[in-house]
Amino acid sequence: MTAMIDITNAKKTFTMHLQGGVELPVVHGVSFHVEPGECVVLSGPSGAGKSSILKMIFGNYRCDGGRIGIRHQGAVIDLAAAEPRQVLSVRRSTIGYVSQFLRAVPRVATIDVVAEPLIANGTARADAREKAGALLRRLNIPERLWALPPSTFSGGEQQRVNIARGFISDLPILLLDEPTASLDAANRAVVVELVGQKKREGVAMVAIVHDDEIRHLIADRIVDVTSFAAAA
Amino acid sequence: MVESKTVAPDDQPLLVADNLGKNYGRLVACRDVSFSLYPGEVLAIVGESGSGKSTLLQLLSAQLAASAGRVSYRMRDGVLRDLAELGEAERRFLFRTDWGYVHQDPAQGLRMAVSAGANVGERLMAVGWNHYGRIRDTASSWLERVEIDTGRIDDAPRTYSGGMRQRLQIARNLVTEPRLVFMDEPTGGLDVSVQARLLDLMRNLVSELGLAAIVVTHDLAVARLLSHRVMVMKGGRVIETGLTDQVLDDPREPYTQLLVSSILPA
DSSP: OOOSEEEEEEEEEEEEGGGTTEEEEEEEEEEEEEOTTOEEEEEOOTTSSHHHHHHHHHTSSOOSEEEEEEEETTEEEEGGGOOHHHHHHHHHHTEEEEOSSOOOOTTOOHHHHHHHHHHHTTOOHHHHHHHHHHHHHHTTOOGGGTTSOGGGSOHHHHHHHHHHHHHSSOOSEEEEESTTTTOOHHHHHHHHHHHHHHHHTTOEEEEEOOOHHHHHHHOSEEEEGGGGBOOO | OTTTTSOOGGGSOSEEEEEEEEEETTEEEEEEEEEEEOTTOEEEEEOOTTSSHHHHHHHHTTSSOOSEEEEEEEOTTSOEEEGGGOOHHHHHHIIIIIEEEEOSSHHHHSOTTSOHHHHHHHHHHHTTOOOHHHHHHHHHHHHHHTTOOGGGTTSOGGGSOHHHHHHHHHHHHHTTOOSEEEEESTTTTSOHHHHHHHHHHHHHHHHHHTOEEEEEESOHHHHHHHOSEEEEEETTEEEEEEEHHHHHHSOOSHHHHHHHHTOOOO
């Protein structure tokens, strides 16, 4: 098989030096894989380590053991052992991440925040902005807001900007951390459509979704994280 | 293919520090620093005052002789050279053309009594430009790029605000299209709103020009916005290093955890 993501026995523990060196085991024995065109939803109660697993796949959290195989530019790279430059290369051309919260540079206009990942990959600015505009329109962000920085927007608007930024690229892997958390029904439906479109394009996705209805609509497979939860 | 023999330029480091150290008598300012910087990569060096980060920046930019180890730099001909063994002409070439150095205090990096246009144009003349009109046009387009009203081109920077001076210093450094820029607390003495604008500007310029940069800062927010990689220094040593978001979101060393947890929420 040509899995896009193949995780074997990944492990994460936090050591809290400021709290007397307390060891905080998060997950261990994390093993699952994701095929192209498939959306795997991580399930489990809050604190079970779902977000931590996503962050490990993105290289944002370091892995304390095991292997995170990512198909990147035709070869498999182990992100758990990769150099910073390799992780950056993976993020540029293979893995996109839609976080729960938007972290944008203060002064940048919404349309440019959304277009940035495309421009970084060499798309002409005008084309990138056009595509960004189309996505923003689809996510019901009125055009009069596009020139403003998103920091002044409501939570739901910021999240939609974040989704547009995450979905604009043609990356083969997408990680979604509660993409519909603060959206109304109409916009949730748009996200479901966008996920469906990505599946048809062969994108492999890992998502965290608390809403049962959305989970039912987008999940091809559910991986229960509880079994990976480290015994505290 | 013409270049089939050579490795792609991005796969070769631009600057290599090898067991670098500096003592002042018995006082160790910095020691055992090794890393490679690649083209287009921005490295932040963070740590509190006295951690050795400014000493390290001076060693890396050949302004201070190392007590141990060495720094090598890939010259434009592709050859990696030990900085300590460069001739005077080669060293001058680096300082005038291939490198930029942005000081925390713009007064150190600018000539405060001559016009803004001359501050930018001077770097061009140093590399052989001699056509006044072209120099002035280029200076003027750089002032625009750093968002300085070109109507102020004939004014001396001592009449500029702090933020404008810092942007002018950046224009002066970048006009020769350097491949590597050193920055020492570039947003140091500025108001928060001025800082945000400068950071946004630097971030865009660095990515548009594909610059490599080494930025010394005590401000983790600056490191997060500008850098790909970060080195945390304490007591003259590098105690933790990695991808910037990794080190800031998942710090391992006690001191790094302390630094990260000491940020006041805005």
